Amino acid sequence: MLKKTLDKLKSYTRRERMVEYEEERRRVNEILSKPSIAIRVELPPGFEDMREEFMSLEHDDAFLSAVKDLVRKTLLMKRLKR
Numbered sequence: 001m002l003k004k005t006l007d008k009l010k011s012y013t014r015r016e017r018m019v020e021y022e023e024e025r026r027r028v029n030e031i032l033s034k035p036s037i038a039i040r041v042e043l044p045p046g047f048e049d050m051r052e053e054f055m056s057l058e059h060d061d062a063f064l065s066a067v068k069d070l071v072r073k074t075l076l077m078k079r080l081k082r
Helices: 002-032 046-061 061-081
Strands: none
Touching: none
């Protein structure tokens, strides 16, 4: 019984340390890397037959370039409105 409890406590502390490690890693990445955002885009209604093409957009350089251009234009417009 005691061994089982000790093993449980050891695994909990490992998990706890892993959570702390992940939080620290995230903070370091925020400090050292360029700012970035992650957005979730859902397949638009009516395009269910294009699921495979939609899923491949994540790695499509032309699509990613168009999204970056859209972000740049949006930020420029917001800067001009200030």
